[in-house]
Amino acid sequence: MHIALEIAVSAFLVIAGVFGLVGSFGLIKLRDTMQRLHAPTKATTLGVGGVLIASMVYHWADGGQITFHELLITLFLFLTAPVSANFIAKAYLAQNVAEKDLPEPLTEHGWAIYNDPPLIEEAKEALDEGRA
Amino acid sequence: MLLKRIFPHPLVSLALVIVWLMLVNKVTLGNLILGTVIGIIVPVLTAPYWPNRPKIRRPLKVIEYGLVVLWDIVVANVVVASIILFKRNENIRSRWVCVPLDLTSPEAITVLAGTITMTPGTVSAVLAADGSNILVHCLHTDDPEGTRDEIKHRYERRLKEIFP
Numbered sequence: 695m696h697i698a699l700e701i702a703v704s705a706f707l708v709i710a711g712v713f714g715l716v717g718s719f720g721l722i723k724l725r726d727t728m729q730r731l732h733a734p735t736k737a738t739t740l741g742v743g744g745v746l747i748a749s750m751v752y753h754w755a756d757g758g759q760i761t762f763h764e765l766l767i768t769l770f771l772f773l774t775a776p777v778s779a780n781f782i783a784k785a786y787l788a789q790n791v792a793e794k795d796l797p798e799p800l801t802e803h804g805w806a807i808y809n810d811p812p813l814i815e816e817a818k819e820a821l822d823e824g825r826a
Numbered sequence: 827m828l829l830k831r832i833f834p835h836p837l838v839s840l841a842l843v844i845v846w847l848m849l850v851n852k853v854t855l856g857n858l859i860l861g862t863v864i865g866i867i868v869p870v871l872t873a874p875y876w877p878n879r880p881k882i883r884r885p886l887k888v889i890e891y892g893l894v895v896l897w898d899i900v901v902a903n904v905v906v907a908s909i910i911l912f913k914r915n916e917n918i919r920s921r922w923v924c925v926p927l928d929l930t931s932p933e934a935i936t937v938l939a940g941t942i943t944m945t946p947g948t949v950s951a952v953l954a955a956d957g958s959n960i961l962v963h964c965l966h967t968d969d970p971e972g973t974r975d976e977i978k979h980r981y982e983r984r985l986k987e988i989f990p
Contacts, residue, residue, distance in 0.1 A: 713903055720910035729920055731949050732906055732965040739944065740903035762848035769845075772899075776943035776950070783951040783963070797924045799959035809955040 699755045703748045710744025713737050727786045735779045742771060832866065834873035837882070839865040880933040883990045891984045895941055898980075902946040909947070909966050923948075923962045923970045925977055934989035935960070941981050948973065 720733030746764040753761050784807055787796070793808045803809055810818065833839055846861035847853055882888065909918065929935050939950040939960060947965045954960070967973050 713907060716907040716910055720906070723910060723915070724918070725915055726920075728949070728951070728963045729918070729965060731963070732947065733910060735943055735949060736899075736902045736906040736946075737910065739899055761851055763851065766845065766848050772944065773940075776940035779943050779949055780939060780951070783949060787952060796961060797922050799924055799954040799961070800926050801954050801956055801958045803955040803958075805961060806953045806955045806957075811955050811957075815955075 695752075695755045699751060703752050703755075706744045706748035706751070710741050710748065712741075713744065714741030717741055727790075728783065731779050731782060735775050739771065739775065743768060831870075833869065835869045835876065835879060838869045842868055880931055881990055882988060884987055887984060887988045891981075891988060894980070894984070895944065898945040902944065905946045906965065913966065918966050919968065921964045921967055921970050922951075923964055923967075923974050925960050925962055925974050927958055927960055927982070928978075929982060929985060929989065930957070931989050932957075934985050938977075938981055938985055942977060945981075948977070 714737075717733045717737030720737060721730055724730045724733060746767055750761065750764045753759060787805075788807045793805065796805060799805060803812055803815075809815070842865040843858075843861040846864055847857060850857050927935065927938070929938060935953070935957060939953075942948050942950040942960070942962055947967065949963045949965075951961045951963050962973070962977070964970065964973055
């Protein structure tokens with residue numbers, strides 16, 4: 695393998711390691727759950743991404759073949775990271791944060807974890823009226 | 827319509843075939859047939875949970891949006907890493923920001939929420955019950971209005987062009 699490619703692969707691995715470490719460190723250092731969510735959703739993306747780029751470059755330079763698995767891992771990571779972060783945020787809010795501690799939305803319906811969507815609300819009201 | 831029943835989501839079918847071929851990492855006739863079978867069966871099985879078909883108006887804008895987000899993810903990593911490393915905990919001012927949405931399609935709002943989470947210093951937390959607002963948590967900001975306007979201008983404006 696050419697020396698320049700070896701340097702590039704090593705550089706990507708080092709960058710990945712640094713960001714992975716910083717992401718994990720942030721998980722310990724930051725104070726509450728919402729702040730802690732920022733560390734693994736962001737700093738770690740480049741951590742994993744760096745390893746994947748290094749792997750692609752290495753396999754391309756070593757055997758001359760391009761593998762797509764790394765691209766797929768990146769794609770799945772970008773799809774799953776925000777969804778799991780959103781689940782954690784919602785579970786945390788529902789368990790630990792009162793509605794009055796959050797800023798008011800610009801609508802009378804309130805936030806989804808405390809209030810039903812308008813259609814279900816209407817249906818419930820109609821049901822109550824029917825009973826009464 | 828029969829064609830619509832076989833292909834409830836043509837783009838998902840196409841994506842599944844491509845992902846399958848990338849997974850096996852070899853384009854042969856057998857893999858292509860197997861991928862096509864998966865690409866037909868999976869959307870049919872999941873169609874009851876996803877009844878409406880989102881329209882994508884400007885496919886080229888999708889590529890532009892992808893590149894913008896990819897760049898922002900790299901920036902986000904550096905920004906968040908430097909906040910973690912160089913800011914003392916007392917100086918990190920986290921805030922809630924409420925962003926009113928102009929987007930109405932569920933798919934567009936999902937993409938926007940995911941984008942907000944992956945980009946600098948913000949995590950999307952929860953939607954308003956009628957889907958008209960999104961609550962965003964900022965790791966560190968002195969200018970909540972600026973953050974809100976940037977989300978609206980940088981991401982939502984582009985998504986509005988993609989999803990009618």
